[in-house]
Amino acid sequence: MQLHLRSHQWEARVPDWIAAAIAGFVAGAVVMVMELLWSIVVLDISPWAAPHLVAAIVMGPSALESTAFSVSVVTVALLTHYVLGAIFGVILASIIAPFHFDSSILMIASIGAMFGLVLYIFNFYGMVHIFPWFAGMRNGVTLTSHLLFGITAAIMYRQLERY
Numbered sequence: 001m002q003l004h005l006r007s008h009q010w011e012a013r014v015p016d017w018i019a020a021a022i023a024g025f026v027a028g029a030v031v032m033v034m035e036l037l038w039s040i041v042v043l044d045i046s047p048w049a050a051p052h053l054v055a056a057i058v059m060g061p062s063a064l065e066s067t068a069f070s071v072s073v074v075t076v077a078l079l080t081h082y083v084l085g086a087i088f089g090v091i092l093a094s095i096i097a098p099f100h101f102d103s104s105i106l107m108i109a110s111i112g113a114m115f116g117l118v119l120y121i122f123n124f125y126g127m128v129h130i131f132p133w134f135a136g137m138r139n140g141v142t143l144t145s146h147l148l149f150g151i152t153a154a155i156m157y158r159q160l161e162r163y
Helices: 002-006 017-041 049-059 061-065 071-099 105-129 132-137 140-160
Strands: none
Touching: 017 049, 017 071, 017 140, 049 061, 049 071, 049 132, 071 105, 071 140, 105 132, 105 140
């Protein structure tokens, strides 16, 4: 047991930044597709509702006036979501690399899930003070999508990183 604990001590190890950004980008895409399908199949709401919420981060609350399809809203939402995904992928990699959390698939998936949980809390209980329209998104579906993001980003990072 002691050997295992020592293998996860901090070490000055730089993450593979490109792999991290790509992993976050890919995980963001996976989550967006899941949310799109979930909104249509399970929630029976407009698939364009979530892009309006995300686009409002950049465009302001005026993006919330409709949930109809809009090229500009969807474009801004995609760009915002992908940039945030890449940033969060980099943050996750800077936790994984120095502690060697990429030592096993179970370890990396667990770290990814914990990261997703922290990201959910940060987004929907912290950032909601700046973007109050996200308060209505505090639910199991959104939590699950954040867990999926963290796990996907972590596993993708493990697969893409250069040793």
